[in-house]
Amino acid sequence: MAVQLSCDEKINLITRNLQEVLGEEKLKQVLEERELKVYWGTATTGKPHVAYFVPMSKIADFLKAGCEVTILFADLHAYLDNMKAPWELLELRVQYYEQLIKAMLESIGVPLDNSSL
Numbered sequence: 001m002a003v004q005l006s007c008d009e010k011i012n013l014i015t016r017n018l019q020e021v022l023g024e025e026k027l028k029q030v031l032e033e034r035e036l037k038v039y040w041g042t043a044t045t046g047k048p049h050v051a052y053f054v055p056m057s058k059i060a061d062f063l064k065a066g067c068e069v070t071i072l073f074a075d076l077h078a079y080l081d082n083m084k085a086p087w088e089l090l091e092l093r094v095q096y097y098e099q100l101i102k103a104m105l106e107s108i109g110v111p112l113d114n115s116s117l
Contacts, residue, residue: 041072
């Protein structure tokens with residue numbers, strides 16, 4: 001059973017550990033009407049590394065706050081970065097990133113039961 005959080009508790013999760021927060025009043029206004037929608041993207045240009053845990057921990061906060069999180073894999077952007085990797089390799093990288101990000105989220109305690117990742 002999911003725990004219902006107050007608007008202030010959601011804002012605390014969404015904004016914690018951020019250096020700067022702009023539009024906090026608008027954020028509160030949106031959360032009073034509906035859940036927040038969040039988009040995070042990464043270019044599949046190479047091997048993900050330990051620094052990916054920084055955005056994963058923030059994504060975990062968003063999910064705990066009830067946000068709808070969409071993760072975008074920028075394969076076209078990755079292709080345009082160097083125009084050396086063939087499309088077949090980029091498609092495999094997207095699959096690799098998807099599995100890796102799921103594993104990273106699970107490793108920090110984010111349940112993916114109801115996930116559309």
